[in-house]
Amino acid sequence: MTDTNYSSFRWYIFITMIIVTATTSMSMISPAPLIPALSQVMVNVDPGQVTWVTMGIFNFFLAVAAMLGGFLLDKLGSIKVFIGGLILIMIGAFLIPVIGSTYWGMMFCRLLEGFGTGPVMAAAPAIAASYFPMKERSIVTGAQGFSVALGIIVGLQVVPRLFASSGNAFTSLRILAPVTIIGLILSIIALFGPKIEQAAPVAANAGSDDTGTKALFKKALLNPMTWVAIACFTLMSGIFQQFNSIIPSYVGAAAPLGLGMGEIAAGNAATYATIFFCIGSFASGFICEKLFKGSARPVIATGFLVGAIFAFSSKFSFVSSSFGLLVTVLIITGFFYSWVNPQAQGYIAKNYPQEITGKLGGLFMFIGILIGSTIAIWVLGKVLSATGNYMMPINIMAGLCIVGFIVSLFLKPKKD
Numbered sequence: 001m002t003d004t005n006y007s008s009f010r011w012y013i014f015i016t017m018i019i020v021t022a023t024t025s026m027s028m029i030s031p032a033p034l035i036p037a038l039s040q041v042m043v044n045v046d047p048g049q050v051t052w053v054t055m056g057i058f059n060f061f062l063a064v065a066a067m068l069g070g071f072l073l074d075k076l077g078s079i080k081v082f083i084g085g086l087i088l089i090m091i092g093a094f095l096i097p098v099i100g101s102t103y104w105g106m107m108f109c110r111l112l113e114g115f116g117t118g119p120v121m122a123a124a125p126a127i128a129a130s131y132f133p134m135k136e137r138s139i140v141t142g143a144q145g146f147s148v149a150l151g152i153i154v155g156l157q158v159v160p161r162l163f164a165s166s167g168n169a170f171t172s173l174r175i176l177a178p179v180t181i182i183g184l185i186l187s188i189i190a191l192f193g194p195k196i197e198q199a200a201p202v203a204a205n206a207g208s209d210d211t212g213t214k215a216l217f218k219k220a221l222l223n224p225m226t227w228v229a230i231a232c233f234t235l236m237s238g239i240f241q242q243f244n245s246i247i248p249s250y251v252g253a254a255a256p257l258g259l260g261m262g263e264i265a266a267g268n269a270a271t272y273a274t275i276f277f278c279i280g281s282f283a284s285g286f287i288c289e290k291l292f293k294g295s296a297r298p299v300i301a302t303g304f305l306v307g308a309i310f311a312f313s314s315k316f317s318f319v320s321s322s323f324g325l326l327v328t329v330l331i332i333t334g335f336f337y338s339w340v341n342p343q344a345q346g347y348i349a350k351n352y353p354q355e356i357t358g359k360l361g362g363l364f365m366f367i368g369i370l371i372g373s374t375i376a377i378w379v380l381g382k383v384l385s386a387t388g389n390y391m392m393p394i395n396i397m398a399g400l401c402i403v404g405f406i407v408s409l410f411l412k413p414k415k416d
Contacts, residue, residue, distance in 0.1 A: 009193065010131040013079075014140065016190050017127055018147040020082045020183040024117040025151030026158075027089050027176050028058060031110075033160045037169040043102050053106050061114030062121065063370035069119020070362020073126045074213065074355055081119045082187040086180045088116030093176035100170050113176070121148070122361040124342075128349035129357040135289055138296065138346040142285030145342035149278035153271070213355045220352055220360060228411045229344045232300050233364050235404040236340040237372030240277075242380055242397045243311070243337065247273060247330060250314075250390040257389055259320055269327050273334035280338035288343055296347040301408040303339030308401030310336070315394045340404070341368070347411065 031038065031054035038054065039047040072081050092112030099105030124144035128137035162172040220226050250258045252266030288299045310333040319325050348360045383392050 007131075012186075012193070013127065013131055013190055014143065016082070016183070016186040017078075017123065017140070018143055018150075019186060020086065021120055021123075021144050021147040022151035022154065023176070023179055023183045024085065024089065024120045025148040026155040026179065027093070027113045027117055027151075028062070029152045029155040030159045030173055030176065031055065031058075033156060034163055034169045034172065037163060041101065041169060042106065045103050049103065053103055054110060057107055058110045058114040058117075059369055059373060061111050062118040063366045065115040065118025066122040066365030066369070067118075067362045070122055070359040072119055073123055073358025073361065075358075078123045078127045078130070078358075079187050079190045081123060083184060083191065085116035085118075085120045086184050086187065088112045090177050090180040090184075092116070093174050093180070096173045097168075097170040100173070118365065119362070122358065122365045125345045125349040125361040125364075126354075126358040128346065129352075129354040134350055135294060137349040138288040138294065138299075138343060139285030141346035141349060142281055142283070142288070142342040144345070145281030145284070145338055146278050149274055149281055149338070153274055153278065156271070156274075213353075216353050217356045217359055220356055224410075225347075225351070225412055226360070228407060229347050230364055230367055231407050232304075232404055232411065233341050233344040234368045234372040235400055235407065236304070236337065236344075237368035238376035239307070239397055239400050239404070240337055240341075241373040241376040242393060242400075243273075243334065244270070245377065245380055246390055246393055246397070250394075251326070257384075259326075261323060265323060269323075269330055272327050273330040276331040277334035277338040280335035281342050284339040284342050285346065287339070288346065294350070295413050296343040296350075297408060297411045297413065299343045300340050300411065301405055303336045303343075304401045304405035304408055306336040307333050307340075308398045308405065311394060311401060312398035315391055340408075351413070 035047060035050050035054065039045060039050045042050060045053070069081060069085075072084075089112070092109040095112070096106070096109045100109055124141045128140035132140050158175065159172055162175055163169055166172060247270045248263075248266040250266075251261050251269045252258060252263050254260045284299055284303075288294060288296060292298045310329050313319055314326060314329050314333070319329050345361060345364060348364070349357055352360060379396065380393055383396065384390070386392075
């Protein structure tokens with residue numbers, strides 16, 4: 001297909017992807033602000049166990065489901081995967097008030113929600129490669145990054161307010177059940193709506209005598225550029241996990257751990273940074289296409305390098321002594337961080353055969369979350385225990401950005 005033959009219905013798919021992905025990221029973050037409340041009403045569990053069973057278990061199941069879901073994306077298509085994922089999230093949300101008061105009951109609910117979220121999070125490269133011309137694929141993957149951040153913002157704002165009005169943590173988390181209906185309706189319309197002729201498979205990296213999907217996937221795994229892109233994605237997954245974990249305590253906690261600005265200031269700083277991460281994700285696709293002529297490498301490299309500079313500057317007293325200047329630095333950091341992962345996924349959508357973009361998207365999420373995010377939290381905990389403040393974690397975060405910048409320079413664009 002030429003760029004002029006793509007159906008305009010693809011933009012309906014685009015909107016559906018944004019809403020469905022935002023729903024799943026809302027599922028991911030919703031228990032976080034209620035952990036203190038849940039630890040008081042769940043049976044025989046402490047706050048650490050609540051954190052693990054609601055957030056840690058979810059991320060593990062999300063990573064596994066993303067890997068498995070990659071095969072479903074290539075076999076069934078994104079829309080059917082959206083429907084299945086939303087149904088799992090709906091069931092999990094309905095069950096939380098019923099069985100969520102026990103450790104194993106909550107684990108089962110979060111298992112369902114994690115398995116529903118993983119394949120959706122991995123879908124952007126497959127959607128971009130299947131329905132959109134080359135010049136729009138970076139915009140699609142950037143929009144998914146936007147929708148992940150959007151769902152996090154909505155979850156952090158809506159769920160605590162529901163709890164404040166109802167006083168019941170379990171029923172507050174049930175809000176996800178009716179929210180999924182919006183995405184389900186949009187997905188079902190897409191499933192039975194106008195048939196979209198999908199993009200012709202991209203020929204990059206495929207030999208004319210060996211075109212089976214297994215062979216294509218094997219060739220992709222043997223391609224060093226695949227692992228450069230995965231390394232960029234994994235590094236930023238860990239960096240951003242550290243960023244999200246550091247900000248609230250660094251800003252709000254009393255010295256010597258943090259700056260002692262209080263919980264409200266900490267929440268505002270985190271919210272502003274997340275909002276601009278959301279904006280940056282969406283903007284990254286247009287920056288890639290319009291400013292860098294579709295090349296992901298300079299976008300990713302810039303995201304790492306500028307992110308490193310501003311993250312490191314947040315520890316200096318002339319920045320940290322002023323809340324306004326500190327928030328500005330954190331906003332810029334989050335804005336540039338958001339460029340990396342959407343464009344690493346966009347690289348896959350542009351440079352690999354359509355038939356394996358689902359598998360590759362799943363592999364990205366699996367390695368990025370299971371290795372990048374998990375190790376980042378483990379390292380953060382160990383360093384905090386050893387130092388008692390956030391200076392060294394900030395150094396590590398900035399250092400990882402420099403590593404990511406160097407790695408990204410090896411990401412070669414496709415040769416026609």
